Amino acid sequence: MEITLDKHSANQASIKIKLTEADYQPKVDAKLKDYAKKANIRGFRPGKAPVSMVKNMYGTSVLVEEINTILGESLNKYLKEQTFRVLGDPLPVESTEENIDWKTQKEFDFEYKIGFIENFELPLDEKIKATSYSIKVDDKLVNETIENLKSQYGNSTNPEKAEAGDHIYGDLNLVDGDFSKTLSLPLDKVTKKFAGKFIGIGKDEVVEFEGKEVKKGEWTEAFGLEEEELEHTKGSFTFTVKNINRTTEAELNQEFFDKIFGPDQVASEEEFVQKVRETLQSSYDRESKVFTEEELKKVLVEKANLDLPEDFLKEWLLKANEGKVSEEDVEKEFPQYAQQLTWSLISNELAKANEIKAEHEEVIEKTKEMIREQFASSGLGSQMESSMDLFVDNYLKGEEGQNYMNMLTSVQNEKVLNFVKEKIKLTEKEITIDDFKELLEK
Incomplete structure (x- = not known):
């Protein structure tokens, strides 16, 4: 067996492995004899079939199997002996395997591509x-968190008339167009002036407004429009109220404390x-x-x-x-x-x-x-x-x-x-x- 290394660059190389008949044939013969002892071939008693017949039937597959085993073991052993570090796995050069005649060939040449890095050191000192x-x-962060928790664990109601901070559920329609969407509009995510249009209104009432009254970012954050829907934000709109959702903040009491941290924690x-x-x-x-x-x-x-x-x-x-x-x-x-x-x-x-x-x-x-x-x-x-x-x-x-x-x-x-x-x-x-x-x- 002959193994050679050819470095193409500082971090890539090819490895060529040349196998002669002496490298693989003894193992192939031993494997075929073992097959013959166990083979159950029609016309022969179990284990009595001639080795020559077994070779004709299984010789090529055994040869391929043994050569692949030798290649894997030899390549791994060779790479472990090198000073560089192999990255990934060796890649076989497919053209070398495609041209093999397993029936008649006695010597075999295989080639693999590898990637590697040379050994390195990383000194640690205060220069790093x-x-x-x-x-x-x-x-500020604590207070914001508590306010969010009070809102999250508060009680939800559906009042008759809308107030600041409510969520208005309803149908948004473009007057001159075929765009419409059902959504929940949080009044605390639009300008105070625009939110004022909804204060005091009730179920089934209609609010009219112009697209330019809504700030660009609010179409996404408040109205929940997707990117492809933003092209429909110009012109006159109506918003038909279907429901009003209001969350009453939870009180800071023992029941609330227990919900957040578990019983008797605070x-x-x-x-x-x-x-x-x-x-x-x-x-x-x-x-x-x-x-x-x-x-x-x-x-x-x-x-x-x-x-x-x-x-x-x-x-x-x-x-x-x-x-x-x-x-x-x-x-x-x-x-x-x-x-x-x-x-x-x-x-x-x-x-x-x-x-x-x-x-x-x-x-x-x-x-x-x-x-x-x-x-x-x-x-x-x-x-x-x-x-x-x-x-x-x-x-x-x-x-x-x-x-x-x-x-x-x-x-x-x-x-x-x-x-x-x-x-x-x-x-x-x-x-x-x-x-x-x-x-x-x-």
Whole structure:
């Protein structure tokens, strides 16, 4: 057997494997003899058919099977011995296999394309700079949350006459045209002047207005028009009222407290406000942590500046997902895939260089945390704890064990990021929720 490597560029190469008869024939002969011992061929007693007959019947398929096994084992062994890291899987050059004559050929040449990166290091020091964000839960955010909760858990009524803040359910019609739509119009999402047209009206009454009286954004946010419907927003309109919906805010009493946080969790308005603040802070702490870590990954990816074999990886992704994705899909999603792949390579390198390992016990604990978060709003927390081990076991065995591997990777990534934070220059920055939303939109 002869294996040769030809590097075409800094990150792509071809591997050629030449097989002679001595490489495969002994294994083929042994397999055919084994077949002969077990074969049940008409005219012969079981296991008594001549090997020559068995060879005529099964020789080609056994030859193909054994050669493929030899190729797979030899290629994997050869690649493990290299200093570079192979990305994806080797892709066979199809033209070399198409020209094979399995009946008469004695020597075989196979060729594979591979993509790789050379070994790299990523020194961690204070020259690498990143920001750790923390969201400040201020009084404004707490008050807005409580107002939303009071509205969400309030009582709904259908009054005779409309007032400011009501939702007007009815039929919108373009006077000179065939456009119409039944919708619920929230009066608090239009201008005060326009909302005034609906104040004091009742069921079956008709409101007339011009399209220009409605601000452009209100057609989408208040009237709920789709993009393709916006072309019908010019001209005169009528709105026929079919119903008036009003929500009376819930009172801050024990019944309300129990609905939000469960029985006997808070016993006063002061405790309720504090609980809301703590819940918000806990939630935003998780969000800011995730955001900080994603931004840190971007910094490390940029710092590592790995030269990925893009052309090879795109071809591999297309063939590995044959029939499921198109070339356009691969092109569109590749930047995100490349980012994730580069981060995975960095994480594995840092873990290896600094002996960072994800332990089984850590996987179990992280899975428990995830399950607790999922059940947090259900009110089943105490009941769930008694069956936690069963939940964890079922989850980690799911997807044929892939859930366990994903959680193992997640734990390692988290430990690597914590290690990185200790080594680089990490600047703490407190921001408001509005600042955070702006960051997310960038």
